[in-house]
Amino acid sequence: xxxxxxxxxxxxxxxxxxxxxxxxxxxxxxxxxxxxxxxxxxxxxxxxxxxxxxxxxxxxxxxxxxxxxxxxxxxxxxxxxxxxxxxxxxxxxxxxxxxxxxxxxxxxxxxxxxxxxxxxxxxxxxxxxxxxxxxxxxxxxxxxxxxxxxxxxxxxxxxxxxxxxxxxxxxxxxxxxxxxxxxxxxxxxxxxxxxxxxxxxxxxxxxxxxxxxxxxxxxxxxxxxxxxxxxxxxxxxxxxxxxxxxxxxxxxxxxxxxxxxxxxxxxxxxxxxxxxxxxxxxxxxxxxxxxxxxxxxxxxxxxxxxxxxxxxxxxxxxxxxxxxxxxxxxxxxxxxxxxxxxxxxxxxxxxxxxxxxxxxxxxxxxxxxxxxxxxxxxxxxxxxxxxxxxxxxxxxxxxxxxxxxxxxxxxxxxxxxxxxxxxxxxxxxxxxxxxxxxxxxxxxxxxxxxxxxxxxxxxxxxxxxxxxxxxxxxxxxxxxxxxxxxxx
Numbered sequence: 001x002x003x004x005x006x007x008x009x010x011x012x013x014x015x016x017x018x019x020x021x022x023x024x025x026x027x028x029x030x031x032x033x034x035x036x037x038x039x040x041x042x043x044x045x046x047x048x049x050x051x052x053x054x055x056x057x058x059x060x061x062x063x064x065x066x067x068x069x070x071x072x073x074x075x076x077x078x079x080x081x082x083x084x085x086x087x088x089x090x091x092x093x094x095x096x097x098x099x100x101x102x103x104x105x106x107x108x109x110x111x112x113x114x115x116x117x118x119x120x121x122x123x124x125x126x127x128x129x130x131x132x133x134x135x136x137x138x139x140x141x142x143x144x145x146x147x148x149x150x151x152x153x154x155x156x157x158x159x160x161x162x163x164x165x166x167x168x169x170x171x172x173x174x175x176x177x178x179x180x181x182x183x184x185x186x187x188x189x190x191x192x193x194x195x196x197x198x199x200x201x202x203x204x205x206x207x208x209x210x211x212x213x214x215x216x217x218x219x220x221x222x223x224x225x226x227x228x229x230x231x232x233x234x235x236x237x238x239x240x241x242x243x244x245x246x247x248x249x250x251x252x253x254x255x256x257x258x259x260x261x262x263x264x265x266x267x268x269x270x271x272x273x274x275x276x277x278x279x280x281x282x283x284x285x286x287x288x289x290x291x292x293x294x295x296x297x298x299x300x301x302x303x304x305x306x307x308x309x310x311x312x313x314x315x316x317x318x319x320x321x322x323x324x325x326x327x328x329x330x331x332x333x334x335x336x337x338x339x340x341x342x343x344x345x346x347x348x349x350x351x352x353x354x355x356x357x358x359x360x361x362x363x364x365x366x367x368x369x370x371x372x373x374x375x376x377x378x379x380x381x382x383x384x385x386x387x388x389x390x391x392x393x394x395x396x397x398x399x400x401x402x403x404x405x406x407x408x409x410x411x412x413x414x415x416x417x418x419x420x421x422x423x424x425x426x427x428x429x430x431x432x433x434x435x436x437x438x439x440x441x442x443x444x445x446x447x448x449x450x451x452x453x454x455x456x457x458x459x460x461x462x463x464x465x466x467x468x469x470x471x472x473x474x475x476x477x478x479x480x481x482x483x484x485x486x487x488x
Contacts, residue, residue, distance in 0.1 A: 088103075089110040090103050113136060134148075148166065150165055285314045344416070365404050414486075423478075433471055
């Protein structure tokens, strides 16, 4: 089986350049064979017709008067002799089909035709084209080109189907030799043409497949550490340029995908670390209080009450943190919220008493336009407003703080903003405010129980409504969170 496999591999090379060469050779060989065959047939027809024309002149030059002496020579006279070239045969075919050799073994032996063939020849011998020839072999196996003519003084007698005919033949060996010389010349030239074609092919294919080889070399050097590498797109070949462009687009998508994967892994790492820290702090506090109680503090009513109150507060923080994490997990799964047409103006107005209580002594102002409708989930939007409002409370002074809630209807969206006069946010921190567990000022969050998930939840809810959220702030100038919701 191995030799057969090697032959198949040879006939079906895996390299593109050798596949192209193999197919080119097959096509070129077929073309040359077809050209050679037609050249052979055309040249053969030309040579045979030309030889028949020359032979027609010779057979017509044979004197008719001398031919009659062969059939009835006067008392004892010798038959006339014809001196012709050696490769010619000449015979008289009498009415009964008898052949009489007119060259007395000085030329070729005349080939014999069957009676049916001779009858057919006699019927057509009076045609206009005297150069109509026939091919036949003599008893020695020599092929001859044969012509016929009437051997009668009275042509009318022959036209009636009677009379003898003269047959002259010439050997086709010189013509065959000439044809084979031409064929051999053609084959030699074809071999040189194929060799030259192969040389030109390798020169052209090297230049043609050069850009493709460059792409292969470039691809072999690309790995996860250098995904930013790009293949040159202008290499002078449209197909290669399209391949390079497509490959670069694929590299760009892979680079973005790898970047997103790395960012997701990093966010997950930070998320697990921050969640572990946030959960560990209250659980450690509860564990500490339990140790104190177990060591005897439970016998002291004041210490017992204080420990229980603190443990209750810490467990509330844990429950809130777990609920927020579960909510984020649901929002991460591209949730389909139950939306309904809602008067957003009335929804905010209904929240005024609750927001005023949360604000304490801070001044809260509302700038609302009437009857702003949108398709939304009222409970989720309330949570968004509460998150932004509590964020504003955390970063404003308890006595001098000011919070402004504004609702506007734009040309293609609804704009809801919550603005405060707090400490503001540094420019380098703005891109991170919506990240999970990210806290601008860690010293404030302990008092309000924040874990840095409120703004992340806000962004997730707004995006689930096919909206967007942005922030505009500067240190010492407060912060303005802006929500854009689609009109409904």
